[in-house]
Amino acid sequence: MVGLGIPAPPLSHMGGVDGGPPHPCTPSPCCLPCPRCAQRLCSAAWGDTIFAVSSGHGRCGVAVIRTSGPGSRGALQSLTGRPALPPPRVLALRRIRDPATGEPLDRGLVVWFQGPQSFTGEDCAELHVHGGPAVVSGVLRALGSLPGLRPAEPGEFTRRAFRRGKLDLTAAEGLGDLIRAETEAQRRQALRQMEGELGRLYQRWSNTLTQALAHLEAYIDFSEDDNVEEEVLSQVDATVRALEEEVGSHLQDGRRGELLRGGVRAVIAGPPNVGKSSLLNLLCQRPAAIVSPVAGTTRDVVEVALNVGGYPLVLSDTAGLRDATDPVEQEGVSRARDRLREADLVLAVLDAAAVPTEPAGLGAALGSLQPPTTTPCILVLNKADLLKGNGGSLRAACAQGHPLPPVTLLSCKTGEGLDRLLALLARELARLCGDPLSGSPSLTQSRHSLHLRQCAAALARYSRERRSDLGLAAERLRVARRHLGSITGHVSTEDVLDIIFRDFCVGK
Numbered sequence: 329m330v331g332l333g334i335p336a337p338p339l340s341h342m343g344g345v346d347g348g349p350p351h352p353c354t355p356s357p358c359c360l361p362c363p364r365c366a367q368r369l370c371s372a373a374w375g376d377t378i379f380a381v382s383s384g385h386g387r388c389g390v391a392v393i394r395t396s397g398p399g400s401r402g403a404l405q406s407l408t409g410r411p412a413l414p415p416p417r418v419l420a421l422r423r424i425r426d427p428a429t430g431e432p433l434d435r436g437l438v439v440w441f442q443g444p445q446s447f448t449g450e451d452c453a454e455l456h457v458h459g460g461p462a463v464v465s466g467v468l469r470a471l472g473s474l475p476g477l478r479p480a481e482p483g484e485f486t487r488r489a490f491r492r493g494k495l496d497l498t499a500a501e502g503l504g505d506l507i508r509a510e511t512e513a514q515r516r517q518a519l520r521q522m523e524g525e526l527g528r529l530y531q532r533w534s535n536t537l538t539q540a541l542a543h544l545e546a547y548i549d550f551s552e553d554d555n556v557e558e559e560v561l562s563q564v565d566a567t568v569r570a571l572e573e574e575v576g577s578h579l580q581d582g583r584r585g586e587l588l589r590g591g592v593r594a595v596i597a598g599p600p601n602v603g604k605s606s607l608l609n610l611l612c613q614r615p616a617a618i619v620s621p622v623a624g625t626t627r628d629v630v631e632v633a634l635n636v637g638g639y640p641l642v643l644s645d646t647a648g649l650r651d652a653t654d655p656v657e658q659e660g661v662s663r664a665r666d667r668l669r670e671a672d673l674v675l676a677v678l679d680a681a682a683v684p685t686e687p688a689g690l691g692a693a694l695g696s697l698q699p700p701t702t703t704p705c706i707l708v709l710n711k712a713d714l715l716k717g718n719g720g721s722l723r724a725a726c727a728q729g730h731p732l733p734p735v736t737l738l739s740c741k742t743g744e745g746l747d748r749l750l751a752l753l754a755r756e757l758a759r760l761c762g763d764p765l766s767g768s769p770s771l772t773q774s775r776h777s778l779h780l781r782q783c784a785a786a787l788a789r790y791s792r793e794r795r796s797d798l799g800l801a802a803e804r805l806r807v808a809r810r811h812l813g814s815i816t817g818h819v820s821t822e823d824v825l826d827i828i829f830r831d832f833c834v835g836k
């Protein structure tokens with residue numbers, strides 16, 4: 329381009345999917361089918377070329393700057409000063425220069441990806457440069473000076489990949505989750521989703537519905553001519569019933585995937601001064617909450633994020649539960665109760681030296697905290713170091729377990745019982761989140777469960793209305809299929825896409 333005699337991408341071809349009309353051009357092997365009209369068009373008709381740092385920000389050894397769009401070829405030619413590109417997908421060492429001044433910016437590795445064999449499906453280039461801020465900003469400035477190139481919006485690379493059918497929406501969400509994954513179990517789940525397992529499951533359901541709908545429509549249109557047998561109808565009914573059950577049990581997975589994605593919310597609750605804040609500090613290994621001998625120390629909820637056995641845990645310490653007179657403490661107790669109601673898991677803490685030693689009495693002491701009955705709970709009897717004569721019978725009560733929830737003795741002071749508590753925690757987390765590698769892939773987002781519930785409701789209405797009005801029943805199947813399509817992105821609106829891709833970082 330500027331100064332190097334390399335042609336800029338034809339500006340008249342800018343426009344494309346979201347912008348102006350596509351421009352037909354002489355088809356050539358590099359031409360890609362337009363996602364709107366399926367006509368093969370020069371990729372230049374698809375819009376502008378974006379660029380961004382894809383390797384994260386701040387000083388680092390190597391920074392990867394990537395471009396996507398029809399101007400990628402020209403950009404690489406301009407910055408390397410050579411009309412010849414390296415073979416696609418092969419790293420080549422090149423001097424990188426500012427095309428306007430010819431000034432060397434760095435020496436680094438460049439890669440050329442010819443569309444559609446690239447992440448986005450468009451022509452892409454990557455520049456692996458030294459990660460110093462001056463090098464990176466110099467290269468970005470040079471790219472920005474080229475006609476038709478502009479900085480990428482957050483998630484725009486992935487959005488382009490979605491547009492060109494490189495991945496469906498669930499896979500794009502899986503990719504976003506993979507970038508954010510902080511624990512092993514989260515990574516496993518995200519990787520599975522990114523590789524398309526969830527999308528394939530929903531696609532299979534959608535195909536089943538398409539087939540059922542085709543049979544039903546054939547029956548509606550032709551049954552009077554005796555060309556279609558009655559049997560067809562009962563087959564459609566059976567298919568819809570089976571699908572309704574499958575969607576129902578998928579929805580019944582206890583929010584496993586969502587819990588694993590967002591972290592299990594565990595709440596430490598109990599009477600004042602039993603050592604709740606001490607427990608939080610012990611688990612996160614830092615003095616996150618104030619500990620003192622004064623009952624009623626904790627008022628605000630103190631939250632920490634932890635990784636227990638590969639599972640993500642969001643742990644909250646709360647005010648001691650009692651009938652407080654002080655208005656500030658009252659507010660703390662009310663916040664503690666709110667948290668308790670929303671918890672996925674309760675760590676109920678009692679003072680080991682102050683509780684009854686038989687299971688029934690322990691159960692009553694736990695009940696006085698009023699944890700929600702359906703929420704799983706672990707009972708922690710703290711200050712075990714202070715146990716004297718009744719230690720033996722309390723240990724026996726803990727070992728007996730039933731009818732108590734999982735229970736353990738602990739001393740935050742000496743660390744006794746911590747291993748058992750961590751093992752109990754890991755067991756509960758594994759039960760709540762499930763094994764991300766086994767069974768059918770988990771539902772990971774409330775967006776999915778919303779559409780699946782609507783899909784299941786439409787299937788249920790089909791079964792109810794089928795005897796009275798076949799046409800209406802067929803419409804229910806169409807609605808059900810539309811909801812499945814909304815999850816995978818085969819049916820989607822721009823505002824939904826905006827929300828999904830907004831959560832991505834720039835450069836992805």
Ligand SMILES: Nc1nc2c(ncn2[C@@H]2O[C@H](COP(=O)(O)OP(=O)(O)OP(=O)(O)O)[C@@H](O)[C@H]2O)c(=O)[nH]1
Pocket residue numbers: 599600601602603604605606607618619620621622623624625626627646647648649710711712713714738739740741742
């Ligand atoms: N001996 C002994 N003392 C403990 C243990 N755990 C906590 N304590 C002490 O018990 C007192 C209260 O501890 P906290 O962690 O503040 O208790 P809390 O339940 O958060 O108290 P509030 O926030 O006031 O409800 C402090 O003096 C701690 O040092 C333990 O295992 N053994």
Ligand SMILES: [K+]
Pocket residue numbers: 600601619620621622623624625626
């Ligand atoms: K205290």
Ligand SMILES: [Mg+2]
Pocket residue numbers: 604605606617618619625626645646647648
């Ligand atoms: Mg406290």
